Amino acid sequence: MGPAGLDGVTTRVEDERPASVRDRAERGMRDERQPRPNPLREGLRLERMAEPCTMVICGATGDLAERKLAPALYNCLLGGFLPPEFTVVGFARRDLGDEAFRDHLLEGINRFSRNRPAKPAIWESFARGIEYHRGDFDAPEAYVELAKRLDRIDRDRGTAGNRLFYLAVPPALYPEIVNQLEQAGLATPGDRRRSGSKRGWTRVIVEKPFGSDLESARTLNRELAEVFDERQVYRIDHYLGKETVQNLAVFRFGNGLFEPIWNRRYIDSVQITVAETVGVEGRGEFYDATGALRDIVQGHALQLMAMFAMDPPVEFHSEDLRDEKLKVLRGVKPMSPSDVATNTVRGQYVSGWVEGEKVSSYRDSPEIAPDSQTETFVALKLGIDSWRWAGVPFYLRSGKALPSRVTEIAVQFKQAPLALFARAGVPQIEPNVLAIRVQPDEGILLRFGAKVPGQGLQIRTVNMDFRYGSSFAVDSPDAYETLLLDAMVGDASLFTRDDEVERAWEILDPILNAWQAGEGGPLHFYGAGTWGPPAADELLERDRRAWRRP
Numbered sequence: 291m292g293p294a295g296l297d298g299v300t301t302r303v304e305d306e307r308p309a310s311v312r313d314r315a316e317r318g319m320r321d322e323r324q325p326r327p328n329p330l331r332e333g334l335r336l337e338r339m340a341e342p343c344t345m346v347i348c349g350a351t352g353d354l355a356e357r358k359l360a361p362a363l364y365n366c367l368l369g370g371f372l373p374p375e376f377t378v379v380g381f382a383r384r385d386l387g388d389e390a391f392r393d394h395l396l397e398g399i400n401r402f403s404r405n406r407p408a409k410p411a412i413w414e415s416f417a418r419g420i421e422y423h424r425g426d427f428d429a430p431e432a433y434v435e436l437a438k439r440l441d442r443i444d445r446d447r448g449t450a451g452n453r454l455f456y457l458a459v460p461p462a463l464y465p466e467i468v469n470q471l472e473q474a475g476l477a478t479p480g481d482r483r484r485s486g487s488k489r490g491w492t493r494v495i496v497e498k499p500f501g502s503d504l505e506s507a508r509t510l511n512r513e514l515a516e517v518f519d520e521r522q523v524y525r526i527d528h529y530l531g532k533e534t535v536q537n538l539a540v541f542r543f544g545n546g547l548f549e550p551i552w553n554r555r556y557i558d559s560v561q562i563t564v565a566e567t568v569g570v571e572g573r574g575e576f577y578d579a580t581g582a583l584r585d586i587v588q589g590h591a592l593q594l595m596a597m598f599a600m601d602p603p604v605e606f607h608s609e610d611l612r613d614e615k616l617k618v619l620r621g622v623k624p625m626s627p628s629d630v631a632t633n634t635v636r637g638q639y640v641s642g643w644v645e646g647e648k649v650s651s652y653r654d655s656p657e658i659a660p661d662s663q664t665e666t667f668v669a670l671k672l673g674i675d676s677w678r679w680a681g682v683p684f685y686l687r688s689g690k691a692l693p694s695r696v697t698e699i700a701v702q703f704k705q706a707p708l709a710l711f712a713r714a715g716v717p718q719i720e721p722n723v724l725a726i727r728v729q730p731d732e733g734i735l736l737r738f739g740a741k742v743p744g745q746g747l748q749i750r751t752v753n754m755d756f757r758y759g760s761s762f763a764v765d766s767p768d769a770y771e772t773l774l775l776d777a778m779v780g781d782a783s784l785f786t787r788d789d790e791v792e793r794a795w796e797i798l799d800p801i802l803n804a805w806q807a808g809e810g811g812p813l814h815f816y817g818a819g820t821w822g823p824p825a826a827d828e829l830l831e832r833d834r835r836a837w838r839r840p
């Protein structure tokens with residue numbers, strides 16, 4: 291029933307919210323399995339303890355499980371964030387027993403964990419809750435057996451029917467796995483009531499890359515949505531789990547100082563750099579079909595930009611946060627082919643030297659076609675059509691075989707309105723820059739002009755430097771630790787929602803299409819160990835700006 295009108299007659303109010311918003315809200319209302327947002331837990335992100343649950347790693351014998359997941363789980367346990375009931379079931383094809391699988395995870399911890407080697411007592415208690423489930427992803431009986439195993443674990447270990455499925459597999463396998471999970475009654479908690487176990491939650495984490503263009507991302511979203519509610523799906527982008535990226539929100543919205551200047555009135559331009567020193571080592575086949583735009587810009591760089599540029603959310607809850615990020619992405623208008631030629635630069639490295647090592651040309655790498663057109667470097671100029679950012683260019687660049695490994699967001703502020711010191715013969719002072727370093731050496735650097743001590747007037751640019759490593763006595767958790775724990779407590783803030791992923795592809799598809807059609811400017815070449823092709827510098831020189839050399 292609608293609210294009473296002024297005339298005392300009850301009036302019917304049409305719901306004018308867009309269909310997607312209504313749909314999401316309705317899904318939220320009937321989704322009783324999801325914990326209600328708890329501002330103390332989710333909002334302030336106080337130290338959290340996962341609920342008893344079983345994590346099923348589909349693809350448990352793969353590289354990701356060994357390098358990232360095993361160390362992350364071990365460190366969560368070490369930190370006291372996992373309850374004693376926590377159980378891991380590794381699901382893969384290889385013929386392993388429980389013991390061999392545990393050894394495999396232990397090796398991953400001993401090789402890759404930030405705390406290593408594993409402490410025997412901690413490991414032993416962890417290992418008691420690790421099992422291996424052998425099966426082929428397209429074999430229905432493997433899932434029937436998995437369901438029985440999970441029910442048994444619920445009974446024996448008190449995991450309360452809570453299940454987290456981690457799809458650590460190539461995305462082409464997602465549809466098969468989620469459909470099989472549904473067939474076996476593993477996708478919805480309701481099905482499990484029949485087997486007598488308690489009602490619990492079911493969540494699924496999916497890895498990047500999420501699609502290779504808009505159409506494939508939509509298809510993947512649709513396939514997931516046929517089985518899971520969007521609130522059960524956690525699309526991981528490990529960049530968002532990094533401490534500095536989370537700190538962006540605290541830095542902006544927790545301090546009174548920065549937010550008032552975080553807009554077109556004070557900010558001249560923003561540069562986002564994701565630079566790698568490595569080439570395509572061992573990933574040639576994957577990379578040649580992917581390229582820098584899909585591999586880095588689609589997820590990491592656009593997500594960094596959205597976190598940087600979003601408006602303050604109404605509350606610090608996952609849906610509010612993701613609504614704000616989506617608004618930023620909606621403000622980025624897709625380019626026409628001529629825009630692509632003007633505002634993008636793509637490059638591919640040829641032989642050179644990186645950090646004293648000789649690097650051969652991309653096209654000479656194994657599994658790369660000798661005439662490959664894949665970009666290993668990309669630079670873009672984007673704009674956000676919003677009240678806050680209209681007219682402020684966002685320059686994004688990412689590349690392989692660059693001189694240093696660094697990810698940073700650099701904000702260049704506008705010059706002081708009056709060159710007051712020019713009369714005293716002081717040349718133009720460099721603009722103030724705030725550089726937010728995401729990796730390595732996480733921290734924040736502010737560059738400003740200061741008077742050189744002495745009788746004359748000389749001004750030099752100096753740095754004010756905050757480093758996580760030296761300001762806090764504790765190690766930052768690895769991104770996967772944060773994100774796994776988030777998924778276990780039901781906090782999706784740092785995971786990408788279906789509409790965000792699709793919007794990112796809506797921005798990038800026209801660029802990919804124009805490049806492919808030969809309308810988006812040529813592929814440039816750059817020497818390994820340089821900061822990309824000269825055309826990338828020209829992109830900024832045209833605007834009387836220059837890239838930072840981090």
Ligand SMILES: NC(=O)c1ccc[n+]([C@@H]2O[C@H](COP(=O)([O-])OP(=O)(O)OC[C@H]3O[C@@H](n4cnc5c(N)ncnc54)[C@H](OP(=O)(O)O)[C@@H]3O)[C@@H](O)[C@H]2O)c1
Nearest residue numbers: 349350351352353354382383384426427458459460497498
């Ligand atoms: N590796 C990383 O550091 C990293 C980083 C970021 C994102 N990712 C993403 O994470 C996902 C996994 O990557 P990965 O490098 O771990 O892959 P991977 O090393 O190729 O591992 C694939 C896993 O899937 C299993 N598998 C494949 N086909 C199967 C089937 N039909 N039935 C049962 N098991 C099957 C394999 O089991 P068997 O070996 O037993 O056959 C193996 O455990 C990918 O989406 C990737 O893009 C990886």
